[in-house]
Amino acid sequence: MRFHKYHALGNDYIVMDPADFPGWTAPTTEQTRVICHRNFGAGSDGILWGPLPTAKAQFGLRIFNPDGSEAEKSGNGLRIFSRYLYDQKKVGTAPFTVDTPGGVVDVVIQPGGQQLTIDMGHVSFASAKIPVAGPAREVINEKITILDREFRYCAATIGNPHCVIPLPAITPELAHKYGPHLETHPNFPRKTNVQFLQVLDRANIRIEIWERGAGYTLASGSSSSASAAVAHRLGLVDRNITVHMPGGRIGIEIGDNFSIRMTGPVTRVAEGTLHPELFTTKV
Numbered sequence: 001m002r003f004h005k006y007h008a009l010g011n012d013y014i015v016m017d018p019a020d021f022p023g024w025t026a027p028t029t030e031q032t033r034v035i036c037h038r039n040f041g042a043g044s045d046g047i048l049w050g051p052l053p054t055a056k057a058q059f060g061l062r063i064f065n066p067d068g069s070e071a072e073k074s075g076n077g078l079r080i081f082s083r084y085l086y087d088q089k090k091v092g093t094a095p096f097t098v099d100t101p102g103g104v105v106d107v108v109i110q111p112g113g114q115q116l117t118i119d120m121g122h123v124s125f126a127s128a129k130i131p132v133a134g135p136a137r138e139v140i141n142e143k144i145t146i147l148d149r150e151f152r153y154c155a156a157t158i159g160n161p162h163c164v165i166p167l168p169a170i171t172p173e174l175a176h177k178y179g180p181h182l183e184t185h186p187n188f189p190r191k192t193n194v195q196f197l198q199v200l201d202r203a204n205i206r207i208e209i210w211e212r213g214a215g216y217t218l219a220s221g222s223s224s225s226a227s228a229a230v231a232h233r234l235g236l237v238d239r240n241i242t243v244h245m246p247g248g249r250i251g252i253e254i255g256d257n258f259s260i261r262m263t264g265p266v267t268r269v270a271e272g273t274l275h276p277e278l279f280t281t282k283v
């Protein structure tokens with residue numbers, strides 16, 4: 001049971017190659033929870049299960065959150081999985097494709113493997129696609145009350161759902177206090193990732209993130225994509241944006257129809273073997 005650990009700006013994932021897990025279809029909820037647990041397991045913000053066979057792309061990938069739920073897409077997860085393929089010499093610097101439940105993406109890896117660019121797909125603000133409850137509409141600047149505070153939010157999908165709250169100034173405390181309530185708010189039937197967004201200037205934004213199924217994280221590629229798209233949709237930024245997060249920076253280019261090209265780093269952390277005794281712990 002070999003595992004490979006990487007981080008992308010402090011958003012860390014464990015790659016588990018199905019070839020190293022004979023008899024496993026995919027990690028179960030219980031297995032995922034204990035593997036990702038920071039005290040009882042190897043510790044990570046999620047599991048990347050692949051490469052899997054797929055007719056839609058060169059490689060298939062499934063993404064699991066630390067609570068055991070499955071995500072449709074992950075920007076940092078895709079960069080990390082691509083770096084794993086590169087380290088295993090399954091790909092080089094030629095472009096290749098990866099199929100996720102949230103759509104197929106195109107990947108280019110810079111020589112050395114430390115910087116990767118991913119064409120993430122298109123952002124949509126359509127309530128039916130995200131999904132957001134209520135009549136069909138673009139979810140832009142709608143009111144929502146959480147605990148003691150009323151916010152205005154925009155919702156977006158890039159394969160996975162996002163709730164973006166623009167504010168004049170942001171803090172990690174906002175994400176910790178309001179994130180869990182927004183994640184599970186009835187407006188979002190499949191729950192949601194949450195970003196508090198501060199526009200710094202027309203080329204720079206700052207976000208604080210609360211991830212669905214993971215909690216507070218230091219960086220997120222799909223959150224960067226959704227937040228940059230919302231800032232552009234509101235007319236607050238241009239098309240080339242640097243997203244500043246507690247863990248570091250991601251570059252986002254917005255093309256026609258809100259297509260997103262994301263560029264950012266990946267760092268290789270460790271490789272090891274999961275011991276079967278790990279799975280005797282229930283978390």
Ligand SMILES: N[C@@H](CCC[C@H](N)C(=O)O)C(=O)O
Nearest residue numbers: 071074075076160220221222
């Ligand atoms: N860290 C990720 C997002 C992972 C999935 C997310 N928690 C979800 O449930 O949609 C990223 O870098 O995009």
